[in-house]
Amino acid sequence: MIWVINIVGFLLVAVIVWWFWLYKPARTAVTKEKPLVILLENGVYQPAHIQLPANQPVALEFFRKDASPCAEMVIFPALDISEELPVNKSKTVRLPPLPVGNYEFHCQMRMYRGELTVA
Numbered sequence: 001m002i003w004v005i006n007i008v009g010f011l012l013v014a015v016i017v018w019w020f021w022l023y024k025p026a027r028t029a030v031t032k033e034k035p036l037v038i039l040l041e042n043g044v045y046q047p048a049h050i051q052l053p054a055n056q057p058v059a060l061e062f063f064r065k066d067a068s069p070c071a072e073m074v075i076f077p078a079l080d081i082s083e084e085l086p087v088n089k090s091k092t093v094r095l096p097p098l099p100v101g102n103y104e105f106h107c108q109m110r111m112y113r114g115e116l117t118v119a
């Protein structure tokens with residue numbers, strides 16, 4: 001019987017390792033030619049993980065379907081950008097050319113969360 005417990009324990013460790021170290025959420029790429037609409041609905045940005053080219057200005061289009069005040073602002077703290085998002089309309093947020101790195105964005109209460117990967 002002890003081997004069953006060993007296997008279960010090993011699988012548990014494998015899942016934990018995968019989740020915390022190996023799992024990388026899929027990213028959606030944005031380029032100048034291929035703009036992207038980010039939907040705000042049910043407490044999540046869709047997509048929330050976005051890949052951008054470095055050193056190029058890029059525009060993101062936010063479409064807020066969530067009327068709750070939580071979704072009202074989108075904030076890019078590292079970039080000093082905060083924009084108000086109208087309900088059921090799209091709003092373009094222009095980003096300056098960015099150096100390589102990760103930049104998070106979120107609503108004012110940090111319930112909506114997303115991340116830009118600039119590469």
Ligand SMILES: [Cu+2]
Nearest residue numbers: 070107109111
């Ligand atoms: Cu919020």
